[in-house]
Amino acid sequence: MSVENVAKHPIPPGFEDALLLPDGYAKMYAESVSDPEGFWRREGRRLDWIQPYSKVKDTDFTLGKVSIKWFEDGVLNVSVNCVDRHLATRADQTAIIFEPDDPKTPARHITYAELSEKVNRFANVLLSQGVMRGDRVVIYLPMIPEAAYAMLACARIGAIHSIVFAGFSPDALANRINDSGAKLVITADTAPRGGRRTALKSNTDAALLHCSDRVRCLVVKHTGDQTTWIDGRDVDVLALMEQVSPHCPPRPMGAEDPLFILYTSGSTGKPKGVVHTSGGYLVYAAMTHQYVFDYKDGDVFWCTADVGWVTGHSYIVYGPLANGATTIMFEGVPTWPDAGRFWEVCAKHKVTQFYTAPTAIRSLMGQGPEWVEKHDLSSLRVLGSVGEPINPEAWNWYDKHVGQGRCPIVDTWWQTETGGHMITSIPGAIETKAGSATLPFFGVRPAILDASTGVVQQGDPAEGVLCISDSWPGQMRTLWGDHQRFEEAYFQQYPGYYFTGDGCRRDEDGYYWITGRVDDVINVSGHRMGTAEVESALVAHQKVAEAAVVGYPHPLKGQGIYAYVTLMNGVEPTDALRKELETWVRTEIGPIAKPDLIQWAPGLPKTRSGKIMRRILRKIAEDDFGALGDTSTLADPGVVDELIENRMNRA
Numbered sequence: 001m002s003v004e005n006v007a008k009h010p011i012p013p014g015f016e017d018a019l020l021l022p023d024g025y026a027k028m029y030a031e032s033v034s035d036p037e038g039f040w041r042r043e044g045r046r047l048d049w050i051q052p053y054s055k056v057k058d059t060d061f062t063l064g065k066v067s068i069k070w071f072e073d074g075v076l077n078v079s080v081n082c083v084d085r086h087l088a089t090r091a092d093q094t095a096i097i098f099e100p101d102d103p104k105t106p107a108r109h110i111t112y113a114e115l116s117e118k119v120n121r122f123a124n125v126l127l128s129q130g131v132m133r134g135d136r137v138v139i140y141l142p143m144i145p146e147a148a149y150a151m152l153a154c155a156r157i158g159a160i161h162s163i164v165f166a167g168f169s170p171d172a173l174a175n176r177i178n179d180s181g182a183k184l185v186i187t188a189d190t191a192p193r194g195g196r197r198t199a200l201k202s203n204t205d206a207a208l209l210h211c212s213d214r215v216r217c218l219v220v221k222h223t224g225d226q227t228t229w230i231d232g233r234d235v236d237v238l239a240l241m242e243q244v245s246p247h248c249p250p251r252p253m254g255a256e257d258p259l260f261i262l263y264t265s266g267s268t269g270k271p272k273g274v275v276h277t278s279g280g281y282l283v284y285a286a287m288t289h290q291y292v293f294d295y296k297d298g299d300v301f302w303c304t305a306d307v308g309w310v311t312g313h314s315y316i317v318y319g320p321l322a323n324g325a326t327t328i329m330f331e332g333v334p335t336w337p338d339a340g341r342f343w344e345v346c347a348k349h350k351v352t353q354f355y356t357a358p359t360a361i362r363s364l365m366g367q368g369p370e371w372v373e374k375h376d377l378s379s380l381r382v383l384g385s386v387g388e389p390i391n392p393e394a395w396n397w398y399d400k401h402v403g404q405g406r407c408p409i410v411d412t413w414w415q416t417e418t419g420g421h422m423i424t425s426i427p428g429a430i431e432t433k434a435g436s437a438t439l440p441f442f443g444v445r446p447a448i449l450d451a452s453t454g455v456v457q458q459g460d461p462a463e464g465v466l467c468i469s470d471s472w473p474g475q476m477r478t479l480w481g482d483h484q485r486f487e488e489a490y491f492q493q494y495p496g497y498y499f500t501g502d503g504c505r506r507d508e509d510g511y512y513w514i515t516g517r518v519d520d521v522i523n524v525s526g527h528r529m530g531t532a533e534v535e536s537a538l539v540a541h542q543k544v545a546e547a548a549v550v551g552y553p554h555p556l557k558g559q560g561i562y563a564y565v566t567l568m569n570g571v572e573p574t575d576a577l578r579k580e581l582e583t584w585v586r587t588e589i590g591p592i593a594k595p596d597l598i599q600w601a602p603g604l605p606k607t608r609s610g611k612i613m614r615r616i617l618r619k620i621a622e623d624d625f626g627a628l629g630d631t632s633t634l635a636d637p638g639v640v641d642e643l644i645e646n647r648m649n650r651a
């Protein structure tokens, strides 16, 4: 992707009066970084505090004593901020629109008054099961309103939720239940998606075989499908909600008390439990939701992510509800019953902001613009993109066919770890360039460092690894149960900086262009996968001796998963075995981890000390073996020729 001489898109008509930014982006940004203390002291007031904070920022990126605290002595309750405080003015306004998988099933509109009742009842159900402040609750639910109720109910009583994406396998679920030490898991009978059903309860049954028998299971009977039932362990949550009181007093929580844990992939096999706390996270989620989407009263906001990812946490539930918005929860998929589903929902609910991933845009682009043109998209005002770099082709298609040239596109770069948007355009305030996330959000101080020397690259243009040089309120605080790994993963490589794991260029205009991960993490359809996770799943198969996994460019998914597999002595490499390994990885981790290409590798390129040279494997997978670089340290250079010879045909 060329970053030279890319023209800026002018701000479309209707956005000229700079909205929330009477003084413009540059002035407010300058204030936010020159006086973070004063800036965030003011911004923190967007929440209701039970006890106001006197301290604002207390953060230290020094290796060995990394510590991040915001609004430390403030006391609040997150569910009160997302629900109760809106009741006086918007009890009858829709908080959540639930759009079911099947378009023939009517949508449900849940008002703030109803949301309040459900959250209170759900919180009382949790209390009745012995869940206490600080206890962990795993949520393994599809995109149904009960997922939001469960999150807010945890927040109400001070329990820490950890959502596991409903596409993850029983093994992945069990690992997360065990690592977090959860007391309780909340699931549903089955989950309809794209006309098919996932058996979540039976997945949970399978997971719980590997967990303490004290873990209880709350089941949302969503479809009414038959499931197994273990009396004493399984609880019908909807039935119990009818029996408990509709009032549950909110627990006053410290700003730095954990709100949730969310597991994400890192460069080693074991997923990392990213911890976010209450005050700073909510300030940041609410503020970014307001500015980046130009959110205004009366808007209907739709983020198509799943609550199993951080995008769903911050921009389906916490950010929108903290702002008193109407937020859509969509149970379905973009291409079922047909490729017009997204646009049909936009037209039906008069969506004003639409936020999705480049992979979805690319797949819909392939179906032709007629699917978009069938629907009235005149309500749309702002379009968003998240999860991976958006290629200019997809950006332009999105702009032309969905936004009809009149909706600013916000390409939002951020991470599970950052809690909210970090580098992004702001409607009406920042001109866009197709493929660039543009400029840092208020209070965010990006730095581009030379990857090998760690020297900060001053001036424009610049290229290197992306770091952040000071804290912001939405930053993760630690890794669950492993503060040392937190420091090592994010603060060790470039001392004094938070290291994002992404490569980046800054052009002549100071615009940022994310070039992708520089670590052993790949981005498949906007989902983050650790190559080591897929490798350990593969080597757990009895016929596999060794495996190395890398990413390669994939036209729809952004990156595809390319696996080099060495079989045990005497095992025949057959197509049937290839299928078996694909299924194996699906069941070990989940469908999103299924390798796209498996190459049988009699040997892997290794250094004399036995380290796999992944750089070479990446090049072969990318079909770029003209530039293999230095192979002189290989123990057996012949291995490389063999791999090139038998490389897999890329899709």
Ligand code: WT7
Binding pocket: 264, 309, 310, 311, 385, 386, 387, 388, 389, 390, 411, 412, 413, 414, 415, 416, 417, 437, 500, 501, 502, 514, 516, 517, 523, 526, 527, 528
């Ligand atoms: C990684 C974080 C944060 C929401 C969903 C993903 C990549 C994310 C963009 C973007 C280029 C992006 C980065 C980042 N990424 N958004 N707009 N442009 N790359 O969260 O699973 O924590 O993944 O996704 O590589 O590090 P995540």
